[in-house]
Amino acid sequence: MTAARSSPGRVTMRDVASVAGVSTATVSKVLNDRPDVGPEVRQRVLDTIGRLGYRVNAVARGLRARTTDTIAILTDDLEGIFTTTLMRGVEEAASEYDVSVLLANSYGDPEKERKHLRRLLDRQVDGLIIMSGNRVRPRSGPALPMPDTPYVFLYEYGMAEPVPSILPDDRGGAALAARHLLDLGRRRIGFINGPASWEATADRLDGFTATLREAGLDADPVLVRHAASWSPEDGYALTAALLDLPDPPDAVFCASDDLATGALAAIHDRGLAIPGAVAVVGFDDRSLAVHQRPPLTTVALPLLEMGRVAGQRLLSAINGEPQSHELIRVACELKIRTSTGPA
Amino acid sequence: MTAARSSPGRVTMRDVASVAGVSTATVSKVLNDRPDVGPEVRQRVLDTIGRLGYRVNAVARGLRARTTDTIAILTDDLEGIFTTTLMRGVEEAASEYDVSVLLANSYGDPEKERKHLRRLLDRQVDGLIIMSGNRVRPRSGPALPMPDTPYVFLYEYGMAEPVPSILPDDRGGAALAARHLLDLGRRRIGFINGPASWEATADRLDGFTATLREAGLDADPVLVRHAASWSPEDGYALTAALLDLPDPPDAVFCASDDLATGALAAIHDRGLAIPGAVAVVGFDDRSLAVHQRPPLTTVALPLLEMGRVAGQRLLSAINGEPQSHELIRVACELKIRTSTGPA
């Protein structure tokens, strides 16, 4: 008279059906909130489900319904600084829709990437988030043709052709920094940009100069430098060079927190006050920014939000909404700390 | 005469079978390397698979074969400092066996954790890695009963009852540090431990004192302190207190890199040479360790290896090998940098 089970397997839909005295079709309808099932039968089925502890088998459901409620994140650097936050955003968006997230790490090895991709497609994932650190080499879509599987590129620069993709608003972020410094009364603002080979640097430069121009003052070309790398050492050297100028800057905007770290050191070593004599703004908002002395004002990459947007966009594409191939830029946020302030 | 497909769906096993002039059973046998299929038929099937671009449907296979070749990582802090490296280790192990990894993040919310767990079990994952930051509250297994699903706890302290779990060898790691300092000729070694509420601190203390005792000198109780937190500030304060002693230490071993960072600052502020007057060893090997001045000698947590071991252990349990409930400790490694050295 208890559960009608004897085999060691999990309790299945047929068990529920037979105990509740209905057909499996009805049980399925109850589970999926179909309208054509009476209230008392529905309740009876629900009760039996509870009593037997029935849980749907997502694999069987996936086979029949041709959807797995699973998306995958394909990354080439699982340990990258920005990776986890991006992933968290994606996971949050997916969780809201009861979609699970598969993880695949390629280490940047194209062979491994293809292998993972094949395996994911074999697993019938409903969609794909393709993510990597800032790669420079141009790409033109997934490594494998995926006729029916939607995808979104996340934080991936240098796409050769239009694909659905999510990037930070580098231009707007740089503009935020410039306007902040202008608002504080700084007028000679230096800009230490990253290596020109990085696509983001062009936008950051553009946002910077455009904002100065709007304020009526042209960016002094001598105050704008491209670093050879993103390292603190380069930040140090280029800042030192700026300070040696006959007409040195009263503020330095760096295109990364690492560069800004070097800038802080250079200014400090000159015996100049921060932000008194020279204000400093970074970019990225890595955790090191807040631990600088003084704590670094910086333009935060909206990583969490980018991940969320990527997830939402992918899920809406999965749900059949028309997939645009446009590039979406997510706004950066200025984190004001003590490395800037009234002169 | 080309592919026998007209419907828009993927090419299926039946298509391969009909084109190759065999039954689906035979195709399946070829795919799974069963012995009972002749060489010429096998080749013919293989060729057709290649020509049609057939790929197995893992969902259907999973339904029938009752195994999904998927494990899940359940974490409560996706953005934790140690999390990604642990995950990478798990992913590496899984990849070797062609097993995919599902990711679930609970933010430490037990309700969310249960919800995720239910969903994962519905998805018929073959096994579970349960992972979190160093949690203090005692736990006694998964949040939900999982009759047939193997699991391994990874980097989870304070388990109330024996469960399969993986931890770093805290005792051995501390011993490594102590022996290193002894070998360098240090004789008055201070130990700044973490909060006593953390299970790891007892083992680290034990490894430290045991090593001193083996060397014939007892640890001076006055040189052993428990910090109230793991913060650099506490490291600074406690180190300062040790240095103020009438008979101050010639080396300080800290139970975390953060504590050690504070220790370095305190020693530096006293105008004492590092490692000349006082040597410093940390614990964890976070990336900040190498960026200290001087670069910090530290006991590295074997995170990657722990992840790998957890993955391998889980997979072997999945493959039917008897699952022991013992706790496995993975050896730490001493990273010698310049904060230690000849006196």
Added chain:
DNA sequence: CCCAGTTACGTAATCGTTTTCGTAGAGGGC
């Protein structure tokens, strides 16, 4: 009172594999 239209449920096909048997034919020992 009849009949078309709902409503509520069941039947059975189906999703794409794996796997258990069954069996035809080849081969071998005697």
Added chain:
DNA sequence: GCCCTCTACGAAAACGATTACGTAACTGGG
């Protein structure tokens, strides 16, 4: 030539759900 054992394959039944369709019972309008 008989029987028995392999070998190589196919037929068909799962696996556990979803869903198109069929149909009995009920409804209400005329």
